Amino acid sequence: MNTKLKVSEISKIYPGCIANDKVSLEFGSGKIYALLGENGAGKSTLVKILSGVVKPDEGEVFLNNESIKLNSPLDAKKNNIGMVFQHFNLFETLSVFENLSIDSDKKDEELRALVNDILKKYNFKIDLDIPVLNLSAGQKQKVEIIRCLIRNPKVLIMDEPTSVLTEQETDDLFISLKQFSKDGILIIYITHKLKEVLSLCDEVAVMRKGKVVSVSNTIDEKIESLANKMVGENLNTIKKKINNFKNSEEILKISNLNFKSDDPYETNLNNLNLSLKKGECLGIAGISGNGQNELFQILSGEIIIEGTSIMFRNKEIAKLNPRERREYLMAFSPEDRISQAAVPELKIYENVALNNFKSSNFFEKGLVNEKKIKEHSKKILSNFSVNTDNVELKSQFLSGGNLQKLIIGRELITSPELLVCFNPTWGLDVGAINYIHETLIQINEQGKSSILISTDNDELLKLSDRICVIYKGKLSKIMNADTVTAEKLGILMGGGSID
Amino acid sequence: MIKVEKRNNVSRSIYFLTPVLAIFLTLFGGGIIFFILGFNPIEALKFFFITPISDLYGLSELLVKATPLCLIAIGLSFCFKSNNWNIGAEGQLIFGGIVGGGVALIFYNHDGFYVLPIIILSGAIGGMLFAMIPAILKTYFNTNEILVSLMLVYVAKLLLDYLVVGPWSNPEGFNFPETRQFSEPARMPILFDGLRIHAGIFITLITVFLSWIILYKTYLGFQIKVSGLSLKTAKYAGFKGKTMIIIVFMISGACAGLAGVGEITGPIGQLHRNISPDYGFTAIIVAFLGRLNPIGIIFASLIVALTYLGAETAQIFLQVPKYTGQVFQGMILFFLLGSDYLLFFKIKFLGLKKNEL
Numbered sequence: 020m021n022t023k024l025k026v027s028e029i030s031k032i033y034p035g036c037i038a039n040d041k042v043s044l045e046f047g048s049g050k051i052y053a054l055l056g057e058n059g060a061g062k063s064t065l066v067k068i069l070s071g072v073v074k075p076d077e078g079e080v081f082l083n084n085e086s087i088k089l090n091s092p093l094d095a096k097k098n099n100i101g102m103v104f105q106h107f108n109l110f111e112t113l114s115v116f117e118n119l120s121i122d123s124d125k126k127d128e129e130l131r132a133l134v135n136d137i138l139k140k141y142n143f144k145i146d147l148d149i150p151v152l153n154l155s156a157g158q159k160q161k162v163e164i165i166r167c168l169i170r171n172p173k174v175l176i177m178d179e180p181t182s183v184l185t186e187q188e189t190d191d192l193f194i195s196l197k198q199f200s201k202d203g204i205l206i207i208y209i210t211h212k213l214k215e216v217l218s219l220c221d222e223v224a225v226m227r228k229g230k231v232v233s234v235s236n237t238i239d240e241k242i243e244s245l246a247n248k249m250v251g252e253n254l255n256t257i258k259k260k261i262n263n264f265k266n267s268e269e270i271l272k273i274s275n276l277n278f279k280s281d282d283p284y285e286t287n288l289n290n291l292n293l294s295l296k297k298g299e300c301l302g303i304a305g306i307s308g309n310g311q312n313e314l315f316q317i318l319s320g321e322i323i324i325e326g327t328s329i330m331f332r333n334k335e336i337a338k339l340n341p342r343e344r345r346e347y348l349m350a351f352s353p354e355d356r357i358s359q360a361a362v363p364e365l366k367i368y369e370n371v372a373l374n375n376f377k378s379s380n381f382f383e384k385g386l387v388n389e390k391k392i393k394e395h396s397k398k399i400l401s402n403f404s405v406n407t408d409n410v411e412l413k414s415q416f417l418s419g420g421n422l423q424k425l426i427i428g429r430e431l432i433t434s435p436e437l438l439v440c441f442n443p444t445w446g447l448d449v450g451a452i453n454y455i456h457e458t459l460i461q462i463n464e465q466g467k468s469s470i471l472i473s474t475d476n477d478e479l480l481k482l483s484d485r486i487c488v489i490y491k492g493k494l495s496k497i498m499n500a501d502t503v504t505a506e507k508l509g510i511l512m513g514g515g516s517i518d
Numbered sequence: 519m520i521k522v523e524k525r526n527n528v529s530r531s532i533y534f535l536t537p538v539l540a541i542f543l544t545l546f547g548g549g550i551i552f553f554i555l556g557f558n559p560i561e562a563l564k565f566f567f568i569t570p571i572s573d574l575y576g577l578s579e580l581l582v583k584a585t586p587l588c589l590i591a592i593g594l595s596f597c598f599k600s601n602n603w604n605i606g607a608e609g610q611l612i613f614g615g616i617v618g619g620g621v622a623l624i625f626y627n628h629d630g631f632y633v634l635p636i637i638i639l640s641g642a643i644g645g646m647l648f649a650m651i652p653a654i655l656k657t658y659f660n661t662n663e664i665l666v667s668l669m670l671v672y673v674a675k676l677l678l679d680y681l682v683v684g685p686w687s688n689p690e691g692f693n694f695p696e697t698r699q700f701s702e703p704a705r706m707p708i709l710f711d712g713l714r715i716h717a718g719i720f721i722t723l724i725t726v727f728l729s730w731i732i733l734y735k736t737y738l739g740f741q742i743k744v745s746g747l748s749l750k751t752a753k754y755a756g757f758k759g760k761t762m763i764i765i766v767f768m769i770s771g772a773c774a775g776l777a778g779v780g781e782i783t784g785p786i787g788q789l790h791r792n793i794s795p796d797y798g799f800t801a802i803i804v805a806f807l808g809r810l811n812p813i814g815i816i817f818a819s820l821i822v823a824l825t826y827l828g829a830e831t832a833q834i835f836l837q838v839p840k841y842t843g844q845v846f847q848g849m850i851l852f853f854l855l856g857s858d859y860l861l862f863f864k865i866k867f868l869g870l871k872k873n874e875l
Contacts (some may be wrong), residue, residue, distance in 0.1 A: 321753050342756025351754070357751040365743075372740065373755040382737040 020206045022048035022083060022173040024069075029078030031064050038064040039075065040229040048173070048205040051196060053216040053237070055249055057306060057443045057474065058224035062209050065226075066176055069207075070102040071095040082173070100174045101167030105182055106284065107159050111152040115162055118151055122166055130169070137168050139268060140184040141195055153290040156283060157188030164195070175199060176207045182216060183283060185284060193219050211249070211306045213242045213513030225249055246509025249475055264296035264484065270468055272330040278313055278322065278492075286310040288317070288492040295437070298466045300459070302483030302500070304476060304508050311472050312354070315441045318470065319351040319363025320344045332436060345376045350430035352440035354472075356419065363415035367407075367425065368396040370414050374429045395432070403428030406453070428457060441472045443495060456482060476508050490514055523865045534814065536860055537807050540853040541821060547849050557836060558653045565835050566828035566846075576827065578713035581787055586611070588775035588819035589722045590801035592729050593773025595810040596766040601749065604651065604669025608798025609674035610645040611632040614775025615782045616678055617644025619789040622704040622782070623686060623697060632769060633703040636770070636781050638721070645775015646768045648674065650704045653767035657760040663767075670800070696790035706784040713795040718780035723862070731813040732769075742766065759842050774798060776855060795826065796844075822847060 031039040039061045046052050056062045067073040069080065071089040079086050082286040087098050095102065100136065100452070101246055103152050109118050116131065123130050167175055169187060176307040177196070179190045183346040196219065197198050200206050203503060216223050217237055225233045233248050233389035273296060288310050297299050305311055316322040318329075320341040329337040336344055342349065353359045361370040372392045375381050381392050396410040403424045407417070414422060423443065430438060443451040459469060459482055472489075473479050479486055486503050488495040507517050548566065549559035570576045578608040590607045597604040618641025625633045652666040679695070688698045707717040733739040742760055752759060781793055808815030829843025829866050 110827050286814065320756065324520050340756040340758070341754055345756070353754060355750070359754050361745060362747045362751050368744075369740070373744065373751065375737075375755070382740070385737050387735050387737065457783060 020045060021390060022203070023081075024174055024205055025081040025084075026065070027079050027081065029065065029068060029075045029080070030086050031073065031217070032067065032128045037229045039068070039078075042078070042229075042231055044231060044234070046174075046222055049200060050221040051200050051206045052208045053220035053223040054207060054226065055211065055216055055223055055245065056253075057211060057214070057249060058400040060249075061227055061229040063178070066102070066178055066207075066209055069095070069100060069176060070320055084272050091371075094169060099170060100176065100365055101170060101172035102176045102251065103160065103167060103178065103180060105179045107163055108161060109151045109159060111148055112150050114150055115145060115154070116147040118162060119147075119166055119169065123169055125169075133169060137165055141198060143195075144159070155188070156183040157185065157191065160184070161191070161195075167362045168199075170432050172204060174205045174207065176209070178209045179211070180208075181210070181212065189215075193238070210514065213245050213249075213510070214288075216240075216245060227351055242510055242513065242515045243506060246513055246515070247506050250346075250505045250509040252392075260354075264299045267296040268300060269294055270297050270332050271470075274328065276324070276327050276329075278317060278319070278324055280313065286313055286492045288313055291494055291499065293487075293494065295468050295470065297436075297468055297486045298463055300463050300469045300471055300482055301497070302479035302486040303470065303472045303489055303494070304470075304486060304512060305474065305489035306512050307474050309489050311441065311474075311489060313492075314489065315351075315353060315439065315472055318439045319353070324360060327510050329397040342375065344433075345374065345433070348433070348436040350374075350433065350435035350438045350440065352426055352430050352443055353424075354441040355447060356422050356426060361414050363423060364413065366411050366413055367400070367417075368393045369494055370425065371396040371399060371410075371429050372435070376433065379433070399425065399428040399432050400435075402432065403458075418451075418455075422453060423447060423451060427455060431462065432459070436467055437469065438469045439472070440469065442474060443471070444475065444478060452478075475504055480505065480509070519791070525862055525864050525867060526604070531709075532861060534620030534809060536857040537809060537814070537818070537854060539857045539860075540807070540850060543853040543857070544846060544849040547853070548846055551845070552628065554772050555838065559704035562832070562836060566832050566842075567824060569819060569835070570824065570827035570831045575713060576709070579716040579827055580820065580823050581636025581715050581719055583823035584795045584819040585716075585719045585722050586781055587801050587804050587823055588816055589725055589777040589780070590774045590798055591804035591808060591815045592722075592725055592812060593770035594735075594801055594805040595808075595815060596769045597699050598746075599731065599810050600745045602656075602766055603664045604649065604652065604667050604770050605664055606649070606670050606798070607770065607801055608681065608796060609671035610648045610669070610771040611778035611781075611794050611798045612674040613648035613778070614641040614645030614771075615778030615789065616674070616791050617641055617775070619700075619782050620681075620686070622700045625701070625704055626698060627701050629703055631703075633707070634783065637704055638776065642772040642775045644804070645778060646772040648763060648776070648778050649767040649771020653764045656776060657763050673832060678789065678793070681789060686789065694745075694790075697788050699788045700783060704783060705787060706780065711830055714785050716780075716784040718784050721776055722781060726812045726816060727775070728770075733812070738762075738765065762841060771841060774801075782792075800847055801853075803847055804867060807850060807854055809811075810820065822850065825850075 025043050026042060029039050029042045042065055054062050064073060068075050068089065071092045071094045074090065080089060082098055082420055089095055119134060120127060120130055138145065145161055151162065180192060184192065196206055210216060217240065220237050223235060223237050223240060223245065224231055225245065227249065274292050275293040276288060280287055286309060290499065293301065303311065311449060314323065315356055318325065320339055323338060327337050328335060331347055331349065334347060357363050372381050381388055393410050397408065400408055400410065405421045405424045405428065417425065427443065444455050471479065471482055478501065480500065483500045485497050486500050487497040488508060490511060510517055523543045523811065545563060549563055553559045571580050590611065594604060594607055605713055615714060618637050621640040648670065651661040651670060655661040655666050656663045682695045683775045686697045688694065688696055706718050709715050709717065733742065741752065741757045745757065751758035777797060778793065782789055786793055800822060804815060807822065808818035825843045825846040829840040832838050832842055833840045
């Protein structure tokens with residue numbers, strides 16, 4: 020049975036962002052295809068279109084030369100397209116078999132015989148009658164895969180399947196996938212891990228900024244060449260003057276920090292060491308989900324780990340919460356503008372009051388000093404050129420760029436010694452991006468330090484004095500920015516190593 | 519055809535108009551129910567909502583019922599605004615009543631201006647301590663406050679049962695399940711001769727005023743507001759989450775305790791099994807009908823109090839059970855939740871298009 024899947028001129032436009040720009044790709048059964056790209060490259064959108072979750076604005080999908088309409092996940096199932104998402108969709112308290120039978124219209128005995136056949140054929144070892152919550156992540160994923168196999172899929176799409184797996188489980192998964200491929204199932208494998216592409220896949224399509232930039236056989240590729248394609252070489256040449264901070268005062272030091280989370284979707288951090296000099300910008304690159312979130316929260320004090328040491332300007336701050344850290348002149352700009360850094364339903368001046376510290380006198384004897392907060396807010400609006408002067412405006416009416424200016428302004432107007440920011444220009448237009456970048460360069464020139472956690476390599480290379488990469492909760496060695504190239508970053512981000 | 523569209527932002531007028539719409543729908547639904555039961559709906563609704571408050575005594579009764587409802591709902595608004603689901607106000611009311619009642623029994627036949635304030639204060643503290651149980655379990659052991667606070671209601675009810683039947687029962691009471699009548703200095707002063715309205719209404723009004731100040735003018739109120747909108751932001755701003763949970767439960771419990779002590783030292787004058795006709799549960803409806811806003815809650819408490827009175831008149835004149843009152847309360851909540859749909863969606867009436875026929 021030969022299966023051919025073709026997407027033709029698929030476009031999907033979200034407000035302010037072209038997720039898929041005339042994407043055309045062809046797949047045929049018997050091969051494993053990799054879809055490679057950074058976050059936001061458009062992989063997920065394409066996969067959602069193939070699985071019927073998202074409707075494309077333009078373009079068509081052909082299965083065996085017939086145009087098919089995928090208006091809902093049900094349509095995808097009817098067309099024998101199976102999908103295993105990164106996050107599992109299983110009922111934890113139900114047994115494995117119950118989870119499988121919910122989705123199936125077969126009789127129980129029939130289904131059980133079929134599932135047992137699948138288990139035997141692919142050598143899966145799963146007890147069908149224990150609750151799903153007792154399974155490991157790898158086993159849960161197998162349940163999801165079995166759920167697809169029951170329906171005799173022609174196409175199986177795997178979305179970043181190894182992000183929750185151990186090395187051993189990953190090896191097992193690869194063996195199974197190769198077997199499926201031999202049995203004639205067309206496999207599309209979404210990933211940003213370069214090594215996996217080389218060890219598993221036959222063909223690789225690289226996406227960047229919504230477009231397919233290359234399609235090639237993996238035999239012809241190396242980690243370096245893929246990294247180049249994934250990250251892109253069109254770097255901005257406007258770069259900050261890199262300074263030498265050897266003799267400057269050290270303002271932040273973290274040594275041997277470990278973080279272990281109870282949540283399987285969070286990343287553990289291992290043996291993290293970093294130090295920061297006065298006036299320096301340290302860039303932390305990485306593909307999102309490699310521990311950036313956790314690192315940011317540890318720096319801001321949202322996560323407090325017992326028994327670690329974080330020295331800031333020679334004071335121990337590891338046990339302090341974000342508000343207390345602000346008293347020591349730290350400032351934080353989180354990635355999530357609209358549900359963390361600010362609340363859309365609050366007025367501008369109320370959002371300003373979130374950054375409350377003793378000397379601000381926003382709250383005196385527990386009472387709100389509205390006049391003071393409003394004066395302070397007016398100052399932020401004008402100093403950071405937010406396009407309104409109405410502090411009573413609800414923040415939801417600000418554009419992303421203006422909201423980010425407000426947040427950065429709120430954090431910087433107190434002249435902090437250290438600003439930690441996480442993807443500060445995510446989703447903004449060019450004008451706002453330039454403004455934020457200039458501001459970040461400016462604070463370094465004033466002798467203030469910054470840590471820039473970002474998934475945008477152009478930004479990192481433009482603003483950082485030193486750069487390191489975070490991968491699976493580990494930091495690479497910290498390099499001087501002038502010795503770093505996009506290619507090197509790409510290799511480290513994909514889990515490779517350099518020299 | 520009719521088209522439903524998502525609203526971009528919620529306007530303030532819609533926010534306060536939907537409760538009014540819910541009340542009208544309740545009246546309409548009530549009319550239908552009365553019609554099915556074989557009554558003239560207009561007449562029946564008149565008995566239910568107009569007759570009870572057509573004289574001075576009726577108005578006084580309305581305020582007597584609204585006093586505890588408003589007080590509890592105000593307390594609950596602190597919890598609900600900050601995403602803490604305290605639904606055990608009934609238990610906190612009863613426990614406040616028990617503690618206040620116990621102190622009143624200690625002061626039996628005791629004279630002095632200080633007696634009543636001490637009783638009121640101990641009732642508030644009783645409710646507060648009882649509310650701290652779910653709060654502390656939530657903050658330190660990650661339990662679900664809905665379940666814990668709800669189950670504690672039954673603990674308080676059974677404790678009250680035990681006390682009025684056993685150790686605290688009236689020695690001269692022929693084994694009726696009730697305590698002695700409290701002596702005069704332990705009773706809430708009556709405001710007008712012949713009417714039951716008592717000084718507890720001032721406690722309620724002062725509480726409304728204070729909570730308005732706390733919610734809108736203090737750092738605590740700001741923290742409550744932010745936590746209710748986004749817990750992530752509250753964490754990022756460095757608010758002490760655990761302390762805040764305990765504080766809102768304490769405020770809420772104290773209000774319910776005050777309501778309880780107001781009932782037993784006011785209209786009831788002793789402890790017995792049924793010191794509250796589920797005021798603690800009904801106040802949840804009041805809080806939401808009033809949009810968790812102190813002024814809104816005052817109006818909501820009057821409307822819901824009217825369903826209690828209406829049920830009594832309907833029982834007398836129409837011979838329907840007084841539980842009709844609960845039917846109306848249920849309908850108010852049902853229609854309120856239903857009309858909240860309009861907060862987020864707007865309905866557009868479009869002309870019929872040919873190709874859609």
